[in-house]
Amino acid sequence: MEKIKFSREETKALVGEIQDYFREELDQDIGAIPAEMLMQFFAERMGAYFYNRGVYDAQALIRKQVESLSDDIFALEQPTRHLR
Structure with a gap:
């Protein structure tokens, strides 16, 4: 698997999410x-x-x-006189 890479915008958004989490849930600034x-x-x-x-x-x-x-394809089957 290739290394996960984020765009600058994605990185900025993720960093903001982490900072919000620390502030809201842990009452700490990061x-x-x-x-x-x-x-x-x-x-x-x-x-x-x-x-x-x-x-x-x-x-x-x-x-x-x-x-x-x-199932949809099987439903298209036409009846015949011979059983399978």
């Missing part, structure tokens, strides 16, 4: 640099877990769609 370091830590160490969860969810969705499509 600077932009420590917040960005924390974001990078999570991206490097835990990003793969979140990424994999997304992959698993996508696989489940595709599997469900294929089953539904298979």
Whole structure:
């Protein structure tokens, strides 16, 4: 897996989210640099877990769609005099 990279805008938004969390939930201020370091830590160490969860969810969705499509195709079958 490639290293997770965020655009400048995404990084700024994530850093703001971290700062808001620290302020609102922990009643502490955290600077932009420590917040960005924390974001990078999570991206490097835990990003793969979140990424994999997304992959698993996508696989489940595709599997469900294929089953539904298979059912729809089977419903097109025309009756014949011979049983399968």
